[in-house]
Amino acid sequence: MIISPFKWTLLLVAIIAVQPILSTAVPESNEISDLQQSKRYKLVAFAFENLHRSLWPEELYPAMKNYLNDVKKWSDHDEMLQQSQYYVKIQQTLKTCLDLLEELSNHPFNCSQETALKAKHDTLKALFKSVESERCQQMWASKYLDFTLQMRTILRKSADKFYILLTAAVAAYDKSLDEVEEYEEVDILRWNERFIKETDFSRKQLLTIEFMGLFPDERNILESDCKIQYTNFL
Numbered sequence: 001m002i003i004s005p006f007k008w009t010l011l012l013v014a015i016i017a018v019q020p021i022l023s024t025a026v027p028e029s030n031e032i033s034d035l036q037q038s039k040r041y042k043l044v045a046f047a048f049e050n051l052h053r054s055l056w057p058e059e060l061y062p063a064m065k066n067y068l069n070d071v072k073k074w075s076d077h078d079e080m081l082q083q084s085q086y087y088v089k090i091q092q093t094l095k096t097c098l099d100l101l102e103e104l105s106n107h108p109f110n111c112s113q114e115t116a117l118k119a120k121h122d123t124l125k126a127l128f129k130s131v132e133s134e135r136c137q138q139m140w141a142s143k144y145l146d147f148t149l150q151m152r153t154i155l156r157k158s159a160d161k162f163y164i165l166l167t168a169a170v171a172a173y174d175k176s177l178d179e180v181e182e183y184e185e186v187d188i189l190r191w192n193e194r195f196i197k198e199t200d201f202s203r204k205q206l207l208t209i210e211f212m213g214l215f216p217d218e219r220n221i222l223e224s225d226c227k228i229q230y231t232n233f234l
């Protein structure tokens with residue numbers, strides 16, 4: 001199934017909206033170490049790490065770099081854009097985005113850098129949407145759309161890779177359970193039955209969010225340094 005960029009954005013917006021519901025208070029430190037010993041925690045920690053990697057795959061950086069450099073090259077020379085009251089701010093923001101991206105390429109998966117890059121790029125998008133010239137707005141939009149199409153392909157691949165890892169991890173986890181544990185962990189096993197059967201890519205994404213939602217306490221520990229950003233560069 002092909003999802004239009006617009007629907008794709010809507011889906012991601014829906015996904016972010018789920019997030020606040022999932023957060024509760026961080027547990028006490030002795031409860032934390034107990035939790036961290038559990039099979040459940042180890043499973044979700046593995047999922048968390050690999051989900052993060054699949055949402056910010058290294059393959060994304062060259063595509064981002066091309067897109068930002070392309071926008072920069074165009075904006076350096078476009079006379080109409082240079083007349084915009086936002087021009088200086090656009091140039092500065094572009095430079096910051098490129099600097100952050102460079103650091104990220106050298107040290108991938110740094111959560112605070114990813115967050116900073118996303119925030120800066122959000123600023124850049126807002127600036128381009130505010131420029132007075134409609135032609136300039138459209139020029140930027142077409143470059144951005146081109147990038148999002150590439151990004152979608154990359155993210156699709158990295159998500160598929162993640163689903164394979166997650167499926168294997170849950171299968172190993174399932175095997176490791178004794179009868180009593182199987183009873184206690186029935187939420188994960190039920191989820192897994194649905195996940196294995198699901199072939200639609202978007203519904204698998206939603207099931208991934210549902211999976212992470214099964215672990216509110218564990219997630220609070222895992223997300224104390226790094227909140228999952230289901231949206232990365234959009």
Ligand SMILES: *[C@@H]1O[C@H](CO)[C@@H](O)[C@H](O)[C@H]1NC(C)=O
Nearest residue numbers: 103107109110111112113114
């Ligand atoms: C992430 O990058 C920031 C800024 O460069 C740095 O201060 C921080 O130590 C890095 N974090 C990790 C986990 O490497």
